[in-house]
Amino acid sequence: MLHRFASASPGLLGLALLGCQSGPNPADDGFAEAVMEVSIPPELDAGSRLFAENCASCHGSRALGTTDGPPLVHIVYEPSHHGDLAFLLAVERGVRAHHWSFGDMPPIRGLSREEIAEIIAYVRFLQRHVGIA
Numbered sequence: 001m002l003h004r005f006a007s008a009s010p011g012l013l014g015l016a017l018l019g020c021q022s023g024p025n026p027a028d029d030g031f032a033e034a035v036m037e038v039s040i041p042p043e044l045d046a047g048s049r050l051f052a053e054n055c056a057s058c059h060g061s062r063a064l065g066t067t068d069g070p071p072l073v074h075i076v077y078e079p080s081h082h083g084d085l086a087f088l089l090a091v092e093r094g095v096r097a098h099h100w101s102f103g104d105m106p107p108i109r110g111l112s113r114e115e116i117a118e119i120i121a122y123v124r125f126l127q128r129h130v131g132i133a
Helices: 009-016 032-037 040-056 085-092 113-129
Strands: none
Touching: 032 113, 040 113, 085 113
């Protein structure tokens, strides 16, 4: 997975985010029960742990969102709209608010690209579980 990030252009994040507008209410998605009940495969344990340590304070348990950050298990973050590269660059560089009114996301320091890839794999698993693919 990581090899896809190695040749990425810094300008791609801007292109990926171009034209984004306010999204729907995160409470309207109906994914919470299914996401909370799914068993996480052992190969995603590292991503689950890293997400809990670095992302859950804003993006919530199992990426369902909080009052401080949006849900990542949401159609807004489907891979065809926010690809893995957009997630990687958001972690490394931060991102300006563009779908929600939570404010800008600061960069998350101290994570390697390999660790970010583990987090992305975990979030993508949760998304696939509810039909976001």
